[in-house]
Amino acid sequence: MARESKAKTATKGGSRPESGGKSTGKTPAPSQQAPGGYDILFKGDNIELLRGTIRHHIMSFQGRDPDRAGNEDSYRALSYTLRDALMYKWIKGQKSLYAQARKRVYYLSMEFLVGRSLTNAVINLGMQEPLHQALKTLGTDLEELQSCEEDAALGNGGLGRLAACFLDSIATMGIPAYGYGILYDYGIFHQSIVDGCQVETPDSWLRTGSPWLYERSHFMYPVQFGGRVHSYIDQEGRYRSRWVDTNIVMAMACDMLVPGFRNDHVINMRLWRAKASRELDLESFNAGDYVSAVESKVQSETISKVLYPSDDIAEGQLLRLRQQYFFVAATLQDVMRRYRKTNVHFEDFPNQVAIQLNDTHPAIAIPELMRLLLDVEGQSWELAWDVCVKTFAYTNHTLMPEALETWSVDMFGSLLPRHLEIIYEINRRFLLEVAERYPGNLRRIQEMSLIEEGPVRKIRMANLAIIGSHSINGVAELHTKLLTEHLFRNFYEMYPERFNAKTNGITPRRWLLCCNQELARLIGEKIGMDWATDLDKLRALEAFADDPEFRQRWREIKRLNKEKLAAIIKKRCNGLEVDPDSLFDIQVKRIHQYKRQLLNVLHVIRLYQHFVAHPESTRPARTVIFAGKAAPSYQRAKLIVRLINSVAGVINRDPRVAGRLRVAFIPNYGVSLAERIIPAADLSEQISTAGTEASGTGNMKFALNGALTIGTLDGANVEIRQEVGAENIFIFGMTAQEVESEKRIKSRKPIQIYEQNPTVRAIVDAIAQGAFSDGDRELFRPLVDDLMSENDPYLLLLDLESYLTCQDMVGEIYGDQDAWTKKSILNVARMGKFSSDRTIRQYAEEIWGIRVE
Numbered sequence: 001m002a003r004e005s006k007a008k009t010a011t012k013g014g015s016r017p018e019s020g021g022k023s024t025g026k027t028p029a030p031s032q033q034a035p036g037g038y039d040i041l042f043k044g045d046n047i048e049l050l051r052g053t054i055r056h057h058i059m060s061f062q063g064r065d066p067d068r069a070g071n072e073d074s075y076r077a078l079s080y081t082l083r084d085a086l087m088y089k090w091i092k093g094q095k096s097l098y099a100q101a102r103k104r105v106y107y108l109s110m111e112f113l114v115g116r117s118l119t120n121a122v123i124n125l126g127m128q129e130p131l132h133q134a135l136k137t138l139g140t141d142l143e144e145l146q147s148c149e150e151d152a153a154l155g156n157g158g159l160g161r162l163a164a165c166f167l168d169s170i171a172t173m174g175i176p177a178y179g180y181g182i183l184y185d186y187g188i189f190h191q192s193i194v195d196g197c198q199v200e201t202p203d204s205w206l207r208t209g210s211p212w213l214y215e216r217s218h219f220m221y222p223v224q225f226g227g228r229v230h231s232y233i234d235q236e237g238r239y240r241s242r243w244v245d246t247n248i249v250m251a252m253a254c255d256m257l258v259p260g261f262r263n264d265h266v267i268n269m270r271l272w273r274a275k276a277s278r279e280l281d282l283e284s285f286n287a288g289d290y291v292s293a294v295e296s297k298v299q300s301e302t303i304s305k306v307l308y309p310s311d312d313i314a315e316g317q318l319l320r321l322r323q324q325y326f327f328v329a330a331t332l333q334d335v336m337r338r339y340r341k342t343n344v345h346f347e348d349f350p351n352q353v354a355i356q357l358n359d360t361h362p363a364i365a366i367p368e369l370m371r372l373l374l375d376v377e378g379q380s381w382e383l384a385w386d387v388c389v390k391t392f393a394y395t396n397h398t399l400m401p402e403a404l405e406t407w408s409v410d411m412f413g414s415l416l417p418r419h420l421e422i423i424y425e426i427n428r429r430f431l432l433e434v435a436e437r438y439p440g441n442l443r444r445i446q447e448m449s450l451i452e453e454g455p456v457r458k459i460r461m462a463n464l465a466i467i468g469s470h471s472i473n474g475v476a477e478l479h480t481k482l483l484t485e486h487l488f489r490n491f492y493e494m495y496p497e498r499f500n501a502k503t504n505g506i507t508p509r510r511w512l513l514c515c516n517q518e519l520a521r522l523i524g525e526k527i528g529m530d531w532a533t534d535l536d537k538l539r540a541l542e543a544f545a546d547d548p549e550f551r552q553r554w555r556e557i558k559r560l561n562k563e564k565l566a567a568i569i570k571k572r573c574n575g576l577e578v579d580p581d582s583l584f585d586i587q588v589k590r591i592h593q594y595k596r597q598l599l600n601v602l603h604v605i606r607l608y609q610h611f612v613a614h615p616e617s618t619r620p621a622r623t624v625i626f627a628g629k630a631a632p633s634y635q636r637a638k639l640i641v642r643l644i645n646s647v648a649g650v651i652n653r654d655p656r657v658a659g660r661l662r663v664a665f666i667p668n669y670g671v672s673l674a675e676r677i678i679p680a681a682d683l684s685e686q687i688s689t690a691g692t693e694a695s696g697t698g699n700m701k702f703a704l705n706g707a708l709t710i711g712t713l714d715g716a717n718v719e720i721r722q723e724v725g726a727e728n729i730f731i732f733g734m735t736a737q738e739v740e741s742e743k744r745i746k747s748r749k750p751i752q753i754y755e756q757n758p759t760v761r762a763i764v765d766a767i768a769q770g771a772f773s774d775g776d777r778e779l780f781r782p783l784v785d786d787l788m789s790e791n792d793p794y795l796l797l798l799d800l801e802s803y804l805t806c807q808d809m810v811g812e813i814y815g816d817q818d819a820w821t822k823k824s825i826l827n828v829a830r831m832g833k834f835s836s837d838r839t840i841r842q843y844a845e846e847i848w849g850i851r852v853e
Helices: 047-060 071-100 117-125 128-137 142-146 158-172 282-286 290-304 314-342 365-376 381-391 409-415 417-437 442-448 461-467 477-487 489-494 508-514 517-527 535-544 548-572 597-613 635-653 671-680 698-704 717-724 736-745 750-756 758-768 781-788 796-814 817-829 836-848
Strands: 104-108 177-182 190-194 197-201 214-225 228-233 239-244 246-259 266-276 353-358 392-395 406-408 458-460 471-474 499-501 583-588 622-627 661-665 683-686 708-711
Touching: 047 071, 047 128, 071 117, 071 128, 071 142, 071 246, 071 266, 104 158, 104 314, 117 128, 117 142, 117 158, 117 246, 117 508, 128 142, 158 177, 158 246, 158 266, 158 353, 158 508, 158 836, 177 314, 197 635, 214 266, 214 314, 228 417, 239 365, 239 417, 246 290, 246 314, 266 290, 266 314, 290 314, 314 353, 314 365, 314 406, 314 409, 353 381, 353 836, 365 381, 365 392, 365 417, 365 461, 381 392, 381 417, 392 461, 406 409, 409 417, 409 458, 417 442, 417 461, 442 489, 458 461, 461 489, 471 477, 477 489, 477 499, 477 717, 477 736, 508 517, 508 671, 508 698, 517 535, 517 548, 535 817, 548 671, 548 817, 583 671, 583 796, 597 622, 597 635, 597 661, 597 758, 597 781, 597 796, 622 671, 635 661, 635 781, 671 698, 683 698, 698 708, 698 717, 698 817, 708 717, 708 796, 708 817, 750 758, 750 781, 750 796, 758 781, 758 796, 781 796, 796 817
Parallel strands: 104 177, 104 353, 177 266, 353 392, 392 471, 471 499, 583 622, 583 683, 622 661, 683 708
Antiparallel strands: 190 197, 214 246, 228 239, 246 266, 406 458
């Protein structure tokens, strides 16, 4: 990387709105394709014009004869056609924003799990029918073209999917906002299952480019690393610092457009791609050292290569820290550029800018904004800190102390020396305030300090996010309660006005209207389509819950979705055939011990043993479906994946349970696969240990599609029960308070449960004695030891008996299809609270200070 003593921005601020920029192809002007502009093209009655535009893009973008184009060419041409319309709307919107000088929201997230952009654009533009007709004349089908798109590998799990739902709601509600993150070349990984084991290979989603990305090469910012701090006293006698002799990496903006639902509002997700500040070291090249000549470029661009580098080694930790600062530094330069267009002073900054930190990953933004205000803009500490606190808001997504991000002081200081100085000064001033409020309370000072003292001194990023933000929110009522009573109790007692609850939500456009179109159509026939933007209107479905004809149609749609999923399972799971008439019992999410996929497996083993011992049993047939990825370095989670597949192998080969029980693990779980799985679910497994899941959004997606939930009183399950009614959800296990108490007093030990309950003993023994590992008693020994440990933090055996009893109730009620269908209808009807539109309205009005019309 090139050495530079001072970073200079590579862009120039101006008064014109952002538009244009390098794209993956040259887009003809609207008038060239559709006289009168895109408003005419997308009114839905210009099928021939739409067809002609797609053909034009096949020729001009793909360089292909439209009469010989394949699905891949047609997919790209259609994407460019829709992208043109989105850009047309976006430019109009940006002009309006600048004219009105509206406050803007910047949503900072390390993940955006957006899925397929084509699907979203078609739904939100309301183009399904005209596109079906236009594509039919071209000899292709919309569903076939949608399958050509790779899922954007910009996230891993719930954090990224929540961010994507939020952007959809922000656009739909007309809020002036931007999403900011990193354009990863590779996602977390592509998952295959080989001999029952998870195998990871690179997820190169951009190997052929994406028609949805605009490369904005004229928005390129320098990001500094390393170097040293030069301190001096300025002419007014004030202490000043300059960060010098740094290594420079360039951040290039790449935009993806996010349309609102059936409106003219389009926002953009700006993703940063790392570029070398110098492409080639000519001196090394001329000397014949070709490796060194491009080494700087390779090292620089590694920053945006992969999502979640392995953090079990120092190199991975350092890369992760570099990623976080890289995207934050570029983002704040972009924010400053916009603010500087119409403002000179910074007192008004919080009235024009709101920055939401999605978890602790972007918390470095707080010292970075302080650095910009102090060192670049020459502001006083007092003003800079006041601006920071009023600008930033922090969303916490975890209840587990070990998941709160910390960084080694030494590592942090070597990479970001000026920021370490600023953090020390923030901490010094803050601890003086703590000492004044709580004199003599050294323990409180130690717990609240930004610096964790120990053999390795660490910076507590969650503490920094709390101190530097005016709002700290949990993502469910229970989550927020536990944050304020336990994890952040000291901070809550000091700043009670800063803490609030914002229960997560999901976008009904993606998670019902798009992924379950037959059900959406049936609902629309009965109550209209206004629920797509006002989910509370689903309440009108309650009137049809006892209607026999409506129930029958409801069941027919569910079975159709199960048939589609059965076909996917057969294709992806080595020809495994499952019965669409069986109960589809589904758990799909990141593989983690606290999510307790292992508890689910224990029930599967119990069912297997029951059906073998009681062939006359009248329990309904069941298909148990798993999907999810385990982090590559998370050995316990990978062992759980292997156990699931080993149990599935034994069960699926046993003729004694044929037609009664099947188990499937569908590999490479992602958004597009979720859209096929969720509509087919009868039962949704949300079984984390109470007090560990912040909220969950999978629970909401399943319920919105008519699945009944089996779960603990954890995260948003608590509020789902409140909304749908206790009789329409299956709740088991200890509460969060009981879990906390049990961990302290240990009134029941796993060995006691094992010895006293023959059913539990038979399940555990089957694993321990090698029934699912060809007699190998050592393969799954670590999992058995976890189950039997008195220190099992997830309390699996302590909740197992309650879980098995609850599953028996599930089977009984599923046997009465009328009763089950009524509960399914009522679940959908009462999901209004869990729209991300409601969540975003609360963020806007209660945190960002923006009134939503």
